[in-house]
Amino acid sequence: MEVIETYFNDVKLLEPQLFQDDRGFFSESYNKKILERLGVTHTFIQDNISYSVKAGTIRGLHFQKEPKAQTKLVQVLQGAIYDVIVDLRTASPSYRQWQGYILSADNRRQLLVPKGFAHGFCTLVPETIVMYKVDEYYSPMHDSGIHWNDEQLAIPWPVKEPILSEKDRVLPKLNECEDIK
Template sequence: MALDVEKLAIPGVLLIRPKKFGDARGYFSETYNLRAYQEAGIGCTFVQDNQSLSAQKGTIRGLHFQTPPEPQAKLVRVLRGAIFDVAVDLRQGSPTYGKWCGATLTGEAGEQLFVPRGFAHGFCTLVPDTEVAYKVDGFYAPGCDAGLRFDDPDIGVAWPLDGVAALVSDKDAKAPFLRDFQSPFTYEATA
């Protein structure tokens, strides 16, 4: 399985385009292969799959992460619909600390976003009835579950709401701002 991998603006965040093979019946795509992902530089062993359905356009889920000792990397894809997917660097000492990068993922094209440990993750649905699935390399740990405000002006995510009001959970609306967050993640420069 050869992967089309694009490095985004923050090192470590990757946009992946698995190949699709189509004919009159539809298509086939290998959405994950441990060996191919390791060759692409993703050394995680994923241990849990999660899935969500967002009924309304403009639903924002995030910005979520797990803190040590149970951090998680994520491999996100859309099963149906479309999202604008975002990763925010939370690694102290990183030249991109507090910065975000993002990409549009669609069920039709099958793109995936790899979000490393030490990043917050969130997405905004671009169409109704969007289903998102993602793999994580650490089990859910309620005591390590954390988040930041989706509308934090210091992060400044440009959510593509196109005039639609954001629909967020109470938990996400009450999440702390980056300026009030003491990050437990540290940046390790790679050669």
């Protein structure tokens, strides 16, 4: 497993080792011992799978507030996504800055998204399957988010008219979020 540092402290891109032969490939998607040696010490307690039928589907930007904030380990099992994170850590020098990454079944990269970040993605191809581990259970009382097309963030999403859930369509703008902790 290779770790690629990113612009943000504590956010890492992970590249699992791949063993290929004429049958296909084998890869460990998660190995606690190896990740701990690489400095990733989160205890993941749940796996979630998201399936999007069409390209241009945006999910997010989501986060959970403390004390139920979540660290996520995101990977694409089928298809490809433009994965976006926004730093919401008020004491961070990169507060309210965002970064985007391409994750795909082909590049097999995983993105470690720590607590304190909003997370969302846009599917780049139809029939995309995303799996992510979390270190805290879903809590409706702490569930929150930021509108995908927030003018302050100015994220250049790769779609003009995205497919959105009603929940994501009505998320507040960044400056309307009363308590993002």
